[in-house]
Structure formats: C-alpha cells, structure tokens
Amino acid sequence: EVQLVESGGGLVQPGGSLRLSCAASGFTFSSYWMNWVRQAPGQGLESVANINEDGSAKNYVDSVKGRFTISRDNAKNSLYLQMNSLRAEDAAVYYCAGDQMGYWGQGTLVTVSS
C-alpha cells in the first residue's frame, strides 16, 4: 500500500522557518518526480515545488522562489521542503504528492502568525 506521511508543520512567526518532511513507502520512491502542493484554508490547490527522480532538477512557483528549497533523500525514501522567510500567505495545509499527483499524503498544517 502506498503511503506518504508528512510532518513538520506548526505555528511559526512571520519571517520564521520550518522544514517539512514526507516519508514514503509502498512504491519505488526513487523512480518518481515528487511534489509539494498546498491548500490555504477554504481554498483550492496550488503547486509549490517539484523535484525529479535523482534530485538534479527542481522547480518552484514564483511566489516561493528564493525562500523555499525542495530536496529528497532516496536512501531514506524521504522528501523535504525547507521554508524560510515565511509570510502570512504561506499558511496552508502542505501535501506531499507523487507520480503526476497519483499519490497524496494526509497533509501537514502550516500556520504563520505573530
């Protein structure tokens, strides 16, 4: 059974940092592009970043460029999102998703507030 389990969310002040993690199991993690997708409260879905199979190619949505960094550790079947200089508009549930959004985790909530 495919499982993606996110962790690392929480309450952070504007300007602060968080590191999200996603633990994958049940599929060959190293064979797939992986994504971070977020959903602000009551809103739709927004792609944040993605990374190719070996981590050599990364893409970011314009609003997070220079602030967020996506990475992966295929030996640990894990995906990460380092989020710096957080803003109120970054508050959302962050989902880890793989294989052209065929696999989704349960999400982790990031709240940005003073």
Add this chain to the structure above:
Amino acid sequence: DVVMTQSPLSLPVTLGQPASISCRSSQSLVNSDGNTYLNWIQQRPGQSPRRLIYKVSNRDSGVPDRFSGRGSGTDFTLKISRVEAEDVGVYYCMQGTDWPATFGQGTKVEI
C-alpha cells in the same frame, strides 16, 4: 502559467442521475512527448485529494467505472454516469504538461 477554467463551480446533483464537469485550459495540453497530462482530482470533505483520472481518460486503480474522462487539446470533461452519495466533494482538473502544474478552481458537487 496555464490557466485551468472549470464549469460549473457548483453542481447540485440527484442520486442515480448523471453529472458532468467541464474544464478548459488556456493553451494546448499536448506535451512534446505526445501525451496530454490532464488529470481529475477528487477531494471529499475533510480528506486529502485523490486522483481519479490521469492523461485525460485513464481511471486510477480502485476508481469506479461510473467515472469517465474525455477531451483533447484544451477542452476536457469529467462525467459521472450515476451519482452516488460518496461522490460528494470538490473536483479539480489539473494539468501537468507545463510547470507549474495548475489546478482549476474546483467544482463543488452536492446532493
């Protein structure tokens, strides 16, 4: 960015009756590899998203055959042949042809 536009945004349905959602993209979703990366995503209340359909018309494993997808180029449709109570939720079309992957606004299906 590719803009995905869905209609309607709200869809009242009757159990056992068909339902249909349209999705239009601002540019062709045909990729250089010949594939069209148009997916349909379901999000039931309080749950994570779940992909139903990939590459226009392919059902994911475990998805009931009452769900079907069709279309080409810039115009796509999700059809539910006979709505069941468990189909309540928000449905998104999503393109994965260009980065960033973009989603439609969502169509809320309610009984």
